[in-house]
Amino acid sequence: MYNPKSAHAEExxxxxxxxxxxxxxARNRSNRELIIEIINKAATCKGLTHREAAVLLECDxxxxxxxxENLAREVKQKLYGNRIVLFAPLYLSNYxxxxxxxxxxxxxxxxxxxxxxxxxxxxxxxxALEQMGHKRLALxxxxxxIINPIEYILESIKTIYDTKVGNGAIRRVNVxxxxxxxxxxxxxxxxxxxxxxxxQETYNKENYEKLHPTGPKSDYCYHTExxxxxxxxxxxxxxxxxxxxxxxxxxxxxxxxxxxxxxEARMGVGPHTISVPRICPADDxxxxxxxDTLPDDIFCKIVAIIRLAAPYTGMIISTRESQKVREKxxxxxxxxxxxxxxxxxxxxxxxxxxxxxxxFDVSDQRSLDEVxxxxxxxxxxxxxxxxxxxxxxxxxxxxxxxxxxxxxxCCTPNAMITLKEYLEDYxxxxxxxxxxxxxxxxxxxxxxxxxxxxxNRRLGDIANGERDFRF
Ligand code: SF4
Ligand code: SF4
Numbered sequence: 524m525y526n527p528k529s530a531h532a533e534e535x536x537x538x539x540x541x542x543x544x545x546x547x548x549a550r551n552r553s554n555r556e557l558i559i560e561i562i563n564k565a566a567t568c569k570g571l572t573h574r575e576a577a578v579l580l581e582c583d584x585x586x587x588x589x590x591x592e593n594l595a596r597e598v599k600q601k602l603y604g605n606r607i608v609l610f611a612p613l614y615l616s617n618y619x620x621x622x623x624x625x626x627x628x629x630x631x632x633x634x635x636x637x638x639x640x641x642x643x644x645x646x647x648x649x650x651a652l653e654q655m656g657h658k659r660l661a662l663x664x665x666x667x668x669i670i671n672p673i674e675y676i677l678e679s680i681k682t683i684y685d686t687k688v689g690n691g692a693i694r695r696v697n698v699x700x701x702x703x704x705x706x707x708x709x710x711x712x713x714x715x716x717x718x719x720x721x722x723q724e725t726y727n728k729e730n731y732e733k734l735h736p737t738g739p740k741s742d743y744c745y746h747t748e749x750x751x752x753x754x755x756x757x758x759x760x761x762x763x764x765x766x767x768x769x770x771x772x773x774x775x776x777x778x779x780x781x782x783x784x785x786x787e788a789r790m791g792v793g794p795h796t797i798s799v800p801r802i803c804p805a806d807d808x809x810x811x812x813x814x815d816t817l818p819d820d821i822f823c824k825i826v827a828i829i830r831l832a833a834p835y836t837g838m839i840i841s842t843r844e845s846q847k848v849r850e851k852x853x854x855x856x857x858x859x860x861x862x863x864x865x866x867x868x869x870x871x872x873x874x875x876x877x878x879x880x881x882x883f884d885v886s887d888q889r890s891l892d893e894v895x896x897x898x899x900x901x902x903x904x905x906x907x908x909x910x911x912x913x914x915x916x917x918x919x920x921x922x923x924x925x926x927x928x929x930x931x932x933c934c935t936p937n938a939m940i941t942l943k944e945y946l947e948d949y950x951x952x953x954x955x956x957x958x959x960x961x962x963x964x965x966x967x968x969x970x971x972x973x974x975x976x977x978x979n980r981r982l983g984d985i986a987n988g989e990r991d992f993r994f
Contacts, residue, residue, distance in 0.1 A: 527781070527788040532747035535785035536726050541777045548577035548773075558582050562591050565831035568598055568928070573780035576832040580776060580824065588824065595827035595856040598834050604931035605965070606906040606938035607898055608837070608859040609891070610659040610697070611652055614868045615640050615679055617880050619665025621701075621738030623724070625769060625813070627806035628665045628882060630738065635806050638868040638880050639670055642682045649683050651871035653691025655863050655891045656949035658907040658941065660693055661720065663882070666701035666739060673707045676700055680714045690948050690990050695909035697762070701740060702749035708756025717912045718795050719753045720762035721746075726778025727770040734769055750782075754790045759918025761786070762839070764798035767825070768816040776825055783833050792919045796837040796859065797829055799852075803843050805883045823851055830856025835925040842866075842887040846897070849887060853903065863891030892951050899957040904965055906938030907945055910993035932971075936978045936994045939965055943985045 525537035551557050561575045571579075582588055616639035619628040627635050640648065652660065660683065664671045676698070683693050698711055699720040711719060725731050728743050735741040750761045763782055765775040779797070787793040801822060802813055810816055817825075830838060838857045840849055842864040849860060865871050867881040889897070898905045910933060911921055924930045939962050946958040962982065969975045974994075981992045 527785045529785075530748065530751060530789065532744040533728070535789070536728075536747060536778050536781055538728065540781070541726075541774055544574050544577045544777050545773055547574055548581040551578050552581035552583050554578075555584060555587065558584065558587050562587065562594060565591065565598070566594055568601060568834045570834055571828075571832040573777050573784065573832070576780050576828050577773070577777050579828050579831070580773060591831060592823070592827045592855055595830040596854050599830055599838075599856040599858060602834055602925055602928060602931060603837075603858050604904070604935040604938070605902070606904045606908070606934045607853065607857070608659070608906045608908060608938075609657070609862050609894070610661055610859060611655075611657045611861055611864055611891075612661045612663050612841070612866060613645075613648060613652065613683070614866060614870065614880075614882065615645065615662060615664040615676070616667070616671045617665050617868050617882070618667040618670040619738075620667050621665070621740040622736045623740065624734050624736070625724075625766065625802055625808055626882065627808055632807055636880050640679075640869060642678060644869060644872070645679050645682045646686045648869065648871045649686040649693060650688045650691075653686070653688050653693065654949070656691075656895075656907065656945045657863075657891065658693060659695045659697070659717070659909050661697045661699055661861075663699050671700075673703065673710060677710055677714045680711075680716065684715065690944070692991070694991075695912055699762075702746045703752075705752045705756040708753045708758050712757035716758065717909070718760040718762045719750075719758040720764075720796070720798070721749050721753075722764040722766055722798065722800065723747060723779070723782065724766045725770040725775055726765065726782070727774050730770045747782075750786060750794075751790060754786070754792070759792060760795035760912065760921070762796035762798060762837075763794045764800060764839075766800050766802055767822065768802035768810075768813050771815050772817050772821060772825060776828065779829070780832050783836070792922050793833060794836055795917075795921070796839050797833060798839040798841070799826055799829070799857075800841060800843055803883050803886070805881065819848055819851070822848070823855055826852045826857060827855040835922055842885045843883055845886040846889065850901065853901070860894070862894035863889070892949070892954050895945065895950065896954045896957065899954065899961050902961070904935070904938045904961060905942055905945070905958075906934070907941035908934065908937035908993070910937045913993065932974070933994045935965065935969065936974060936981075939978055940981045940985060940992050943982050944990060947985060
């Protein structure tokens with residue numbers, strides 16, 4: 524029985540409701556009147572239901588697809604402004620006891636070298652990341668209660684926050700570790716994490732169980748209910764996502780949106796972020812084994828629909844995707860991207876890319892400076908902002924600001940001053956020149972004289988060596 528407020532995974536991700544939704548969407552794929560009505564609703568920035576989103580996904584009318592894809596960009600611009608937030612993943616350990624068949628870290632893989640960073644190695648990695656200019660990390664570790672216990676994760680978070688070199692500092696650590704207990708989520712919250720991220724991989728229970736044959740992660744309900752426990756433990760910013768290609772994209776998009784609706788209905792606040800990873804090749808993983816991989820045009824359509832259905836959510840794309848695809852989806856509502864990423868354990872302290880311990884192949888191998896330069900070229904405002912979580916704007920406080928259309932008043936000034944820090948401390952001469960020009964343009968576009976004066980003053984302070992301002 525479908526019940527978005529239920530605490531039970533099989534009721535809030537109800538298989539029957541997903542099948543009915545897909546049937547409803549297929550019957551309405553050419554229903555122009557309904558599709559236009561849904562697009563008009565999306566234009567109010569109030570979001571869409573999973574049924575409405577499913578109809579857009581099935582839509583076979585090229586002019587209407589173009590219309591809602593353009594709208595996705597407008598919605599993102601309206602709520603978050605022109606900024607794109609940058610982050611980097613930091614892999615702590617690839618020891619894992621799970622059996623996920625799509626991940627080379629699975630416990631039975633004997634070909635991949637295993638590595639766990641010591642606290643001193645973490646310090647070295649963080650120094651390398653700070654020297655690139657990063658301020659925001661997503662910490663990643665396999666599930667291994669003996670080798671990677673929660674105490675190791677907590678100690679690592681402290682090491683990351685305590686490591687500072689020059690003007691560098693990691694100001695927000697998001698954490699992507701296995702589903703755990705309310706008590707452990709409380710500990711993560713106390714350690715000062717930003718977002719707790721956990722991908723569902725697939726919402727299709729039958730497929731989920733085949734793809735996760737062994738280990739604690741094989742328990743579909745425990746995994747799917749993790750975000751409820753995280754929120755009960757005080758982690759009020761949570762990030763969800765599907766690994767597209769594991770099941771049919773139709774099923775997983777509907778499941779994902781039902782999950783978001785459930786969090787809003789039961790916990791009072793929807794997901795802080797939604798990531799859109801797609802399965803890609805790695806050590807002993809070949810795409811030939813996954814018949815549901817999806818082409819770029821469908822992937823792009825999905826990104827646009829998520830932006831319209833969950834407009835208040837940060838949307839993240841990683842370096843799994845090529846520069847070309849990343850550029851396309853930036854225009855469809857993506858608001859955060861990784862840059863200069865290494866997906867191997869200890870990858871930032873080696874000159875060469877050593878992919879033998881990598882979780883997946885990186886398509887976009889550009890340096891952070893190249894990514895910044897590219898964003899500037901295509902007229903986006905790169906941002907290293909971490910202000911909300913540090914100002915206590917999390918959970919429902921954050922959501923209420925976004926819903927009232929107020930967050931961009933913080934995002935744009937914060938993006939300008941954190942970009943200025945980057946340009947002063949880390950950028951190449953060419954990037955610096957282009958960045959300064961964009962900051963001047965963005966300054967002119969600010970709608971409020973008082974904020975413009977304040978930002979101008981902060982930009983001057985940063986040029987004079989001061990750091991870490993925030994709005
Ligand atoms: Fe382990 Fe995560 Fe890889 Fe599964 S996806 S094998 S849990 S690291
Ligand atoms: Fe993110 Fe808040 Fe900074 Fe905007 S102001 S970029 S929402 S942290």
